[in-house]
Amino acid sequence: MKIDLTETTSSKINAALVQARRDIGTPAIGMVLTLVIVTDEENAYDALKSANDASHEHPSRIIVVIKRASRSPRSRRDARLDAEVRVGADAGTGETVVLRLHGELVNHAQSVVLPLLLPDAPVVVWWPDGAPPNLAGDPLGALGQRRISDTYASENPQQALGERAAAYAPGDTDLSWTRITPWRSMLAAALDQQSLKVASVVVEGEDENPSCELLAMWLADRLQVPVRRTASDGPGLTSVRLETKDGDIVLDRADGSLATLCMPGQPDRAVALKRRDTAELLAEELRRLDPDNTFEAALKFGVSKLTAPAPAAAEAEVAPTDSPETVTGPKADAAPAKPAAKPSKKASAK
Template sequence: MIIDLKDTTTSRVAKEMNRLREAGGVVALGRVLTLIISTSGDYVEHSIRAANLASREHPCRIIVIAAGDPDAPTALDAQIRVGGDAGASDVVVLHGSGSNAVESESLIGALLLPDAPIVVWWPHDAPAVPADSSLGRIAHRRITDTATADVPRQALMRLRQTYRAGDTDLSWTRLTGWRIQLAAILDTLDPAEVRSVTVDGAEDSPSTLLLAAWLTRCLAVPVTMAHADAGRGMRSVRLRRDAGDIVLSRPVGDIASLYQQGRPIQHIPLPRRSDQDCLAEELRRLDPDEVFGDVVTNGLPLTDLKAVLPSDR
């Protein structure tokens, strides 16, 4: 069910939500958090699809702030989605213009679930300092995606400089499969045997740099980069040892190959992760991701950026 409310206020939207709940059309009980999505009109439907799929694991109220023209007259249109149009959640989409085109706590305050954690996701155009933004100040977790920035490298470096506990980035979450497989490999050998590491990934992917920084923190050995074509993501990691290199490679598709000296090649599922997969993972935890915080604040400064990534264009 989709209900459109033109030229409205969030108080009226909240009253309509209560009416629907009392009528049995919306069940707020069982919602475990409020997910706020701040984006522009071009990305609203993609963001809602990802959030709806993620809500199957984490029933929540989804509030989408679709920024409009700040120079237009102040107005607010809303849309309520429930039932089959809202996954395992209820969805409120706010299209604001004028003073309502800027994300703010006051705009969505009446729609927040009482006594429930708040997560904010910026699929694009995250604020310069997420934790200091109007929405970031009320959130338990703040999710950005530096891969969608105009210059991903600059966005990741800004995140390093402004990081606060509770911040996370989907460029890190996309690495979960790689980190699991590499951790399993390292469990089978003495990490002291590793002399150096080469990470091969797209030059425009923050995930490439984050994986290099993570390995730097894990192994305390030189980590260098080999660049794949832009837009192709992670391709391989080579661990150099005197006893023979170990290579985890996924040049195409969703199957990786593990090469080890004197052993048969192993084929390992390593699918590319969708936004909904990454979002669902981030919603599983509401405490700060301490490993991500350490990699961003301590791992990235140890990385030779000139060697890792080319100059910005």
């Protein structure tokens, strides 16, 4: 069932939701959370489709906030709220409210969303694209216990990672981090099977891919070894090499779906490591509502290394390869500068 409301208010939207539930014969609310999606018209369809798919695992009230840019000064002064209410088969396993904010109301979206939140239920705010630098400081972000962004959709992913680290607050997360969950699980399991000391790591993947950077920072933070980041044609992450004195542990995925795990003294094995769609990533993030301390540690570990130019010592270390690289880890720190030579007595006399 769909109900269109033009020039409406939050109270009328709530009344429409109650009436729609009665009309379809489900007056009780069986949803576990409120998911607020902040997006634009271009990305609203894909974001709502992913949220509806994720609602089969997490029944929720989905509130889509679309801020409509006004073209003329007069229309920018006029505030108007249009809404579309969906329940039943048109809204997954929960209910959906699509809000279109016009004029001055764009700057007060939180006042429209607040009355529509489910009582005594957690709130998750998701920006599929165009996330603010400070998620918790955003008026809509302040409503949520969890705030989800996606730096992969940013024009400059590395800069976006730096902004996320600088303004991190408990509850922040990113889908670029969620994308590497299978990689982290596979690598952790491989190290549990081998009593080998890792000396260095090489992470290979698409250039400007924030998932590759996050995986490199996580490995450098957890293993406390030098981690070198190399570029490939993708798709996404393609290879991780853990270098040890007894042989390398290699997890290689060239086609984006099936990977090969190579370990010293063991036969190579094929493992499923397919690239997941947005609905699967969102469903994973909705499973936990507590702060992700591991993400925080990885995010804050290498921000300065991602933004600062590579030191000369690190450049010399990776010079044999032709592809652009970013180096993280303890070895990437520049060596202390040698003290300047003291001037000779003759020079002082001059």
